[in-house]
Amino acid sequence: MSELLRVENLTKSYGRQRGCTDVSFELWPGEVLAIVGESGSGKTTLLNCCAGRLAPTGGSVVYETRHKGLIDIHGMSEPERRFLMRTDWAFVHQNPRDGLRMNVSAGANVGERLMAVGARNYGNIRNAALDWLSRTEVDPDRIDDLPTTFSGGMQQRLQIARNLVSGPRLVFMDEPTGGLDVSVQARLLDMLRDLVDRLGLSAVVVTHDLAVARMLSTRLMVMQQGRVVETGLTDRVLDDPQHAYTQLLVSSVLQP
Amino acid sequence: MRDETITGETVPVPESGYNFAYLDEGAKRMIRRAILKAVAVPGYQVPFASREMPMPYGWGTGGIQVTASILKPEDTLKVIDQGSDDTTNAVSIRRFFAKTAGVATTEKTEEANIIQTRHRIPEKPLSEDQIIVLQVPIPEPLRWLEPREVETRRMHALSDYGVMHVKLYEDISRHGRITTNYDYPVMVNGRHIMAPSPTPKFDNPKMGNMPALQLFGAGREKRIYAIPPHTEVKSLDFEDHPFSIQAWDEPCALCGAEEVFMDEVILDDQGGSMFVCSDSDFCQRRRDAGHKGPAVEGDDT
Numbered sequence: 001m002s003e004l005l006r007v008e009n010l011t012k013s014y015g016r017q018r019g020c021t022d023v024s025f026e027l028w029p030g031e032v033l034a035i036v037g038e039s040g041s042g043k044t045t046l047l048n049c050c051a052g053r054l055a056p057t058g059g060s061v062v063y064e065t066r067h068k069g070l071i072d073i074h075g076m077s078e079p080e081r082r083f084l085m086r087t088d089w090a091f092v093h094q095n096p097r098d099g100l101r102m103n104v105s106a107g108a109n110v111g112e113r114l115m116a117v118g119a120r121n122y123g124n125i126r127n128a129a130l131d132w133l134s135r136t137e138v139d140p141d142r143i144d145d146l147p148t149t150f151s152g153g154m155q156q157r158l159q160i161a162r163n164l165v166s167g168p169r170l171v172f173m174d175e176p177t178g179g180l181d182v183s184v185q186a187r188l189l190d191m192l193r194d195l196v197d198r199l200g201l202s203a204v205v206v207t208h209d210l211a212v213a214r215m216l217s218t219r220l221m222v223m224q225q226g227r228v229v230e231t232g233l234t235d236r237v238l239d240d241p242q243h244a245y246t247q248l249l250v251s252s253v254l255q256p
Numbered sequence: 257m258r259d260e261t262i263t264g265e266t267v268p269v270p271e272s273g274y275n276f277a278y279l280d281e282g283a284k285r286m287i288r289r290a291i292l293k294a295v296a297v298p299g300y301q302v303p304f305a306s307r308e309m310p311m312p313y314g315w316g317t318g319g320i321q322v323t324a325s326i327l328k329p330e331d332t333l334k335v336i337d338q339g340s341d342d343t344t345n346a347v348s349i350r351r352f353f354a355k356t357a358g359v360a361t362t363e364k365t366e367e368a369n370i371i372q373t374r375h376r377i378p379e380k381p382l383s384e385d386q387i388i389v390l391q392v393p394i395p396e397p398l399r400w401l402e403p404r405e406v407e408t409r410r411m412h413a414l415s416d417y418g419v420m421h422v423k424l425y426e427d428i429s430r431h432g433r434i435t436t437n438y439d440y441p442v443m444v445n446g447r448h449i450m451a452p453s454p455t456p457k458f459d460n461p462k463m464g465n466m467p468a469l470q471l472f473g474a475g476r477e478k479r480i481y482a483i484p485p486h487t488e489v490k491s492l493d494f495e496d497h498p499f500s501i502q503a504w505d506e507p508c509a510l511c512g513a514e515e516v517f518m519d520e521v522i523l524d525d526q527g528g529s530m531f532v533c534s535d536s537d538f539c540q541r542r543r544d545a546g547h548k549g550p551a552v553e554g555d556d557t
C-alpha cells in the first residue's frame with residue numbers, strides 16, 4: 001500500500017506575505033489528518049494548495065490516482081484536475097454558502113456532481129440525492145427546498161451530502177463546524193466521524209478547535225507562522241506536546 | 257428611391273449617402289472575421305466590437321450587423337419576426353436593408369438566400385444555398401447560474417457543463433417535466449453548449465444537420481456564433497425525460513397544416529381563439545395551393 005497524498009516542501013507566498021513555508025507530510029488511505037494553529041498560521045493556504053485550489057509557489061503535491069498512479073496535481077491539465085476534484089475529492093467549506101448553490105434545490109445541489117460526470121437518468125439522480133440527504137440527517141422531504149430555507153447546521157450537512165455523493169476517497173475540510181452553535185457542532189462532528197469511519201475516507205481537516213481535532217483525526221499537524229512545528233499521533237501530541245507553541249496551545253484550551 | 261411593394265419583389269436602388277448596407281467596410285471586415293472564427297468553432301461565442309446601429313438593441317442589432325456584413329448586392333433577403341414577415345420589426349429591418357443596400361427582398365422562403373429572423377426557423381427546410389441569421393438577446397447559456405463572464409468562458413473552455421443539467425433537473429423536480437420551451441440549450445458538434453435563444457424548442461431539431469449556414473448575432477452582448485452546415489446539434493435531456501418538441505391537438509385553422517409551430521390567435525372577447533401557423537409564408541402558400549383548415553372549410557369564396 002502506498003500513501004494517498006504526498007506533500008513535499010510546499011511553499012506558498014502571496015507576494016512578500018508568507019502563506020505557508022516548506023511543509024511536507026504524507027496521508028495514508030483511511031487516515032484523517034488535522035491541521036491546527038492560530039489564526040493566520042497558514043492552515044487554509046496549505047489546505048487549498050493540497051486540494052488543487054491554489055497554485056503553490058514551490059514544492060509538490062502528489063496524489064495516488066485510481067488509474068494512473070502517483071501524479072503531481074499541480075502538473076495536471078485544468079480539466080483533469082477539475083475532474084479529480086469532483087469525483088475522487090471533496091471540499092467542505094467553513095461557510096456552506098461557499099460550497100452550495102443557494103439558488104437551486106437541495107436535490108439539485110446533491111445531484112450536480114453526478115450530472116457533471118455524465119449521469120443522465122433523472123430518477124437515479126434523485127434517488128441518490130434522497131439517499132444522501134438521509135445519510136447526512138437532512139429530512140428527505142426537504143429535497144425540493146432551497147438551501148436558503150435551511151438552518152446553518154442543515155446547510156452544512158447538505159454541503160457534505162453534495163460532496164460525498166460522488167464517492168470521493170479524499171475529503172478536505174476547512175473549519176467544517178466553524179460557524180455553528182455548540183450543540184449543532186457536536187451532532188455534526190458525530191455524523192462526520194461516523195461517515196468517515198463507515199466509508200473509510202481519508203481526510204485533511206483544518207480547525208483551530210483542538211476538541212474537533214481530537215474527535216476526528218488520527219494524526220495532528222501543528223502550524224505556527226506558516227511552518228509545521230510539531231506533528232504526530234493526535235492523542236500523543238495533545239497529551240504530551242513537545243514544542244513550546246503546542247504546549248501553549250494545549251494549555252490555553254485546558255485553562256480557560 | 258422607390259419603396260418596396262406589398263409583395264416585396266420590387267428592387268429599389270440604394271439611397272445615396274449610405275455605405276452599402278449601412279456599416280463601413282472596416283466594421284464589416286471585422287465582423288466577417290468574427291463570423292469565420294465562429295464557423296470554425298461551432299457553437300463558440302466569438303466576441304466582436306458591436307457598432308451603434310440606428311435602432312435600439314431589442315430590435316436585433318446583432319443580427320442586423322451580421323446580415324450587413326454578409327450581404328451582397330445580388331442577394332435576396334427575407335426578414336421574419338415570430339415567424340411572420342409583416343410585423344413591425346420585420347418590416348423595418350427589411351426596409352432598412354432595401355434602403356441602405358438596395359437588395360431585393362422577398363417573403364418566400366425558398367427565394368431568399370439570406371433570411372434574418374427572430375424566434376423562428378421557417379417550416380420549409382432550408383438549402384445549402386441559404387444562410388439564416390438569428391437575432392439573439394442572451395447568448396450565454398450558462399449565465400443564469402454563473403454571473404461571472406471569466407468563469408463562464410472557463411467553463412466553455414473546459415467543457416465544464418454539469419450545471420446545464422442542474423437547470424433541467426430543477427425543471428423536472430418542480431413541474432414533473434422539462435418546462436423550458438424557448439431558448440432550450442443544445443450541444444453543438446459534441447463540444448460547445450449553445451443557446452438557440454429565443455427560438456422555440458420546436459425548431460431545435462431543424463438546427464441539427466441543417467444544410468444552410470446558421471449565424472447568430474447578439475448586439476448588446478457583442479457576441480457572434482455559428483452552426484456550420486450539416487453539424488450535429490443535440491438538445492440536452494435525461495434518459496427518462498427525453499427531449500420532445502411542442503405539439504398541437506388541432507391542425508392550423510387556416511391551412512390545415514399539422515406538425516408545424518402554431519400561434520394562438522384570439523378571435524373575440526368571449527375567449528374564442530384558433531391556432532394558426534406561426535410561419536405566415538408557409539401558411540399562405542399552402543392556402544394558395546388550395547389547402548384549407550377547419551376555420552375556412554366549405555368556404556369557397
Ligand SMILES: Nc1ncnc2c1ncn2[C@@H]1O[C@H](COP(=O)(O)OP(=O)(O)OP(=O)(O)O)[C@@H](O)[C@H]1O
Binds near residue numbers: 017039046208
Ligand atoms: N489572498 C491572500 N493574499 C495575501 N495574503 C494572504 C492571502 N490569503 C492569506 N494570506 C495571508 O497568509 C497567511 C496565512 O493565511 P491563512 O488564511 O492560510 O491562515 P489560517 O491559518 O487559515 O487562518 P484562519 O484561522 O484565520 O483561517 C496570513 O498572514 C494571511 O494574511
Ligand SMILES: [Mg+2]
Binds near residue numbers: 043044045
Ligand atoms: Mg483559515
